[in-house]
Every structure is written in C-alpha cells, then in structure tokens.
Amino acid sequence: MTRVAELLDQGVRAYTRGDATEAERLWCRALEIEPDNERVRAYLRQVRSDQAAPPATTVPPPGPFVRSPWDAGPATSPVVIVDEGSGLDLGAVDEKSDIHDLVPEQRRQEPEPAPGYVAAWMEEARELFALGDFSGSLGLIERILRIDSGHAEARAYLRQNEATLVAMYESKMGSLSIRPRLAIHPEEILWLNLDHRAGFLLAQIDGTVSYEDLFALSGLPRLDTARILASLVSEGVIR
C-alpha cells in the first residue's frame, strides 16, 4: 500500500470511529504528499462540511426540573347523569366525559379515506402504469390494498407492476448467473449512502455467489432484492 493510500485508509477508520479531527489531520498529510489527489480533496470537503454543520447528536443540557402534569394528581372527571330508565348510552357518556377508545397508532396516522379515493387512486395507478411509471403505480396500488386487500383490479396491477419492475431491475444486472464483485475499494463502502438491508446484500457479494443465489440468500421479497442490486449496479458499486 502506498503512503497516501495508507493515510487515506487510516483517515477513513478514524472518521468511522467518530474522530473527525484525526481523519482531517491524516487526509491533510495525504494531500501534502499528493496535492492533486481528487479523492483526498473530496474526503476533506466532506469532513469539513460535517464539522461546520451542528452535530446531529447534540442534546441540550437538562434544565431544572419543571412541574409535571402528574404532580397534580388525577384530574376530576365531569359528572355524567344518565336518565333513569333510558339505559346506559355509552356514546353519550363518551361525548360528555371526553373518553374515547384508543386506536392503533398506524390507523391514526393514516385516516380511513373516503371511498372515492380508492377509485381515484386506481385511475391514477392505471395512468401511471400506461405511462411506464411502474414504481409510482405500485405505490398507489399498495395504498389501495392497505384499505381493501381484496381489490381484484389492484391485485392484478400489483402483480403486473411488480413483475415489470423486477424484470426492469433484473435487466440492469444482465444474466442472473453472473457472480458480481465489488467495483470499488472496500474502504470506499463507508462513503456510500446505503441502508442496512443494502449493507447486508453488499456483504454477501464476494465473487462466489450469483445474482440468483443472492435472491435466495437475502430473505427479502424479490422486488426489494432486485431494486437494491440494480441500484448497486447502476451506482457502480458492484459489477
């Protein structure tokens, strides 16, 4: 390994340890040796822009204790008078006392849409499919199926969209019997913008497993695996 490559590597390790100052020092030394090295310059730009931005993990120091709502003790409930002989009207009790059933968090985030929405989404999904925007169409279809899992047309479009997208992604990979390899230096992986699923798939790529094997190994739906692999190919991370 050349001295510059060594300094680059040490810098990357320092950076991933969270020691940006040390990383910057090492890359500056590398730049002194090779002032035209573009990679070193890019790394330095990155580390300096990080340092300029406020650290994401900064937590404000704790202030003095403030009074908690719980300190007041239980709130007094309004008195609800139920007319004799008319039975217990739970709806009225809820309304007057402001007591309501809990709902799952997810449902609260995504309120039930009006029935007309499904038809509109379906229409839009059809149009997007016809225009060749299969990802957009798929997104809408998934929303429809979350509301009406038995929607026959949406199911048919789901299959079509998924199959088309998988075929598109797979065509970027070429033959599925190809055994991909890393196309960048291992230390450069740290500079990519990947999620942990892509990280897992990338870790399996060592030149001994084929794309078809990766579909079996990933444990992810075929579409997700194909999407990640196609993206790694198009970004030049693997070949």
Place this chain on the structure above:
Amino acid sequence: MSQDQPFIGIDLGTTNSAVATLVDGVPRLIPSRSGQSLTPSMVAVARNGKRLVGQMAKRQAITNAENTAYGAKRLIGRRWGSLEVEDARKVLPFELVPGPEGSDIRVVLGGRAFAIPELSALVLAELKADAEAFFGRRVTKAVITVPAYFNDGQRHATKDAGRIAGLEVVRIINEPTSAALAYGFGKQMEKRVVVFDLGGGTFDVSILDVGRSVYDVIAVGGDTYLGGEDFDRRIIDWLVQSFAEEHQGIDLREDKMALQRLRDAAERAKVELSEIEQAAILLPFLAGGGDGRAALHFDRQLTRSKLEELTLDLVQRAIAVTDRTLRDAGVRPGDVDEVLLVGGMTRMPGVQQAVRAFFGREPSRGVHPEEVVALGAAIQAQALLHPRGDKDILLLDVTPQNLGIMLVGGYFATIIPRNTTVPTSQAHLFTTVQDNQSSVRIAVLQGASEKAVENELLGEFVLDGIRPGQRGEVDIEVTFEISAEGIVGVSARDSGTGTRQSISVTATSGLSEPEMRRIMDENLDDLLARRQVGDFEKLRERTHAILSELESLAPAVKATLSRSRFGKDAVQRAEDVVARARGALADQDLQKLSAVEESLDRALQLFRGLATGAGPAPKEQA
C-alpha cells in the same frame, strides 16, 4: 491423475464436511466448486423455495433459521423419543417430527419433511458434484467416516445417505482411525495414540492402539455440544455487547440480518487469530439507525488474548472431558505416544497450549486438522479399490460395538466384543435360573454398558420347549453369527433336546426400501427441475436481449409508420407478442416463454426491417 475409476474419501462432519482423493499417490483435498476447502453440513429451503446446500445454506442460516437444518449427524440413525432427540429438540430452531412409522425422525424445511439420511445425502451429493467437477467425470465410489461411537443403525443410515446421493459406500471407517491413517501411523511400530478432535459442533477424544492393519479404538469420550460454534457465540456476544454500549442499547440479536453478518465476521476473526495477534471486524451499514437516520457502522479490533479470555472455560471443558476419558480407560497422559490434533478449532493457539500442558508433550503436526479425516478416508478408499501391495494399509471390517444378550438381573453379557473382525461366529453356554423352566427370552443387544437397559435392543425371541430339569443343569447354547454384509444371526439351542430358535437382525436407518426409492426418484425430479431452471434462465436472457433491441428500435419504427399507411396492425400484433413475452417472464413459465419465442423472433425481424426501411412486407410478419 490416475485413469482408474475415481474414488473419494468423505469426512461427513456435524458442522463441516470435506472430500479428498489421491493424486499420483498423494492424498489431496478436493476444493468445492466455489474454491472452499470445507462444505458446511447444512441444508436449507430458502424463502423463494430454492434448495440450498453447504456454503449457500450457511450464509442465510440465521436470517432463515427455521428452514435451515444443521447437525443432522447428531440425529442420524436415532429413534424418535430417544434422549438425544429430545435434547436436540430443545435447542434446534427447525422443527422435528416423527416419521410415518413413528420411530425415525423427520426435519420440516419449507413445509416438506426430510428424512435425516436424506439431508445428509444432499450434503454428500454436493461433495460428489465437487469431486466430479475436479475429475471431470462421474464418481460413484466412496469411503465415508463416522464417529467411533456410532452404532450399527447410525452406520447403516450413513450408508443409506450415500446411496441416496448416488454413491456406492465401499466402507464406513471410524474418524479417529482415519486421522491416524492420514498421519501415517500403522506403518511404524505399535503406538498408543490419542486423537483430540475439536470440530465445529462436537468434541471427540479417542484413544487408539495402533498396529499394522489394526486400529483398535480402546476408548472414546466427548461432548456432542462443544465446538467451534460455541467459540463463535462468545465472540458474537462480546460484539453485540460492544455495539449496545456504543449505540444506546441497540440489541443486534433482534436484527437477523445484522446477526448473520456478525456470525460470519466472528468466525472469520477467530480463524485469523490463529495466525495473527489482532483481527479487524469492520461491518459497514450493519444496522438501521432508526427514525430515518443513517445506517450504523461497526468497527472493532479483537485480539488473540481477548479471544482466549472469552473462551477459556470452553477449552477447559475439552481438557476435563479428555482427562475423564483417559481416567476411565486407565490410561495416564504420560502413557500416550502421540497426540493428534483434528478439527478446525485445534488451530487455535490457546487450544494447542492446553493440550500441550495436559499431555506434557508436543502434539503431532504436519497434516491440516480440518482435512486429516477426509485424507485418511481417501487413503483407505485407494487401498480398497486400487491396492498397491505392501504400500497400503487395508483396515479390516470390524464390529463397532459389543454384541450380546441380556442376563437375569438386567445385566449385559458380551458374546462378540467390539473390533472383532467380520465375518465371525461365537457361541456361549448359558443355563436356566429356575427349576423346570420351560422357556427362555433371548434379548439381543448392542452397546458398551454392563446394564442391558443402557444398550440398544436389536431384537428378541423366545426359546420354548426346554427339557424339564433343576436350575443350572439345563444348557442353552447361544450362537451369534455376523455375515460379511453385517447381518447378525442369533440362535439359541437346548443342548439336551436340540430344540432351536433363531432371529436375523439387520441394521436399519429407519427408512424402508420403498421410501428410499421414492426419495431417490424425488432427487431425480429435483435435478430435472434444476435443469429446467437452467433452460429458463438461458431463454430469459435471450428474451431480454430481444426486448431491449425492440425497445431501442421502437422510435425508428414509429417514424417509419408515421410516413406510411401500412404496417400498423402488424406492429400492434408485435406489441401483443411483447406483452405475452413479458407475462411469461413475470410468471417464470418456461412453456409460455418457449411458445412465444418464435413470434418474438419474427417481431424483431419486422422491427429491424421497418427501422432500416428494408424489411419484409409487414403483413407477413408477427
């Protein structure tokens, strides 16, 4: 390479397996088709239904634990409900169910129940395929090794596994014997050898008295749940803890993908630490950062001394088992002439140091501990199939365990001791225990314990019509005969009257002949299906190429059509063909894809013609 029919020796291990042969008289390991020296003894059915064997199965063993079978060797030849099977059920992540007869075990993977010999057969078939790739021709004959303590049923089940895999198993030999063969013992003077075998999942220690052609395993001990995997787990625990300390308590054990990567990295670091003092563990994008934050990296250094600290008790456990085995056999460490190290874990300097300290001598080196058993098996295969006179050591086929009958009081009387060369015949005289006893029950057993109940019952029968007489005065002669095929015949005869009863015992693997046939047929179907997948893949690639070309020609075709009144209907038909081809690709349907292939070719001709303006008349196309 020899032009004789190729042969192989197979070490069918609990965690890893290996295959070897002799090249120009030199034992040599056959690497897998992907270049690895060992093949993990794992079988899985992936989430997409694909059957995975070996390295591929191992790579997804944690992310798909419930459909990945390992350690089949711990279960082979065992009966449903036995202690060993109950123990295994407590720790294994995959489901075990009883077989159709209720006595053997099945493993459920991807919704299908596999017999244990079937799982071992898949690993053997993988090794066979590696060997065939190495030789460039078919391989059918093999010697397979098994632990010295395997009984007849387990040996028979291993043979059945070989048969399912398409191998003729010419001999089953003991693993420590195989290791001693590879080290070249037996050609020298008589020696007492200890084989210290710390593998991936089990620890076996064997004491052998070695002489020419005779490898007498005089004692065996071990722990079927102690091996390299335990060492890996210690490293993983340490890594998980380090990560949690660094990242506000994130527990990587809850993330299967992260855990799979940790396990691979832990094993890699452990292997590296046998050669170097410090190993780097760098795992980029190991876990999600949560709340949309970037994925987290992991970077740690593991030192050899830290590894030794983490695993000290495991090494001590192996030494304690060795001590107990030697004591039980009445052998002192100083009486041992050679100590052979077998199994990948014995490459760890801490293990070697502990062995050296216990025996007070340097263990033998020179043969790779992970390869030695397979190499020994290959040497034996050579001696059996292509003898070269004095150069070979031909092991004699011997009984693996004591054979005998149950006596009054529940004791076991040995009639044919283990390591007796077969075929053989032995007779013993017994007598009645009561006055005027008219019948006697003969329970035929196999095992090493003095207590009958602790041995395996092979069969039983009753001898009736014994002449009346005082107890102790009536002689009953019990004869055991073992044929060259391993069939045990037992007969009992009243010496006075000549009344005689007998049974014949053949070891079984739990699989009936029709079931074996069915499994072999299914494997053939699977092979054909895989070929079809290959055919589909070829056609898929070709179709993709045509579709790409059609897409690239489309603008030129549209331009041509805009200037002409002809061809629009033909192009419409071509587009239909393209849609059908895409549908067949989506369904992965070989038949549909084959059916549309010709039309697709015609569509391409049409497009090419229209794009260049020199094509055939559109009406004739598509």
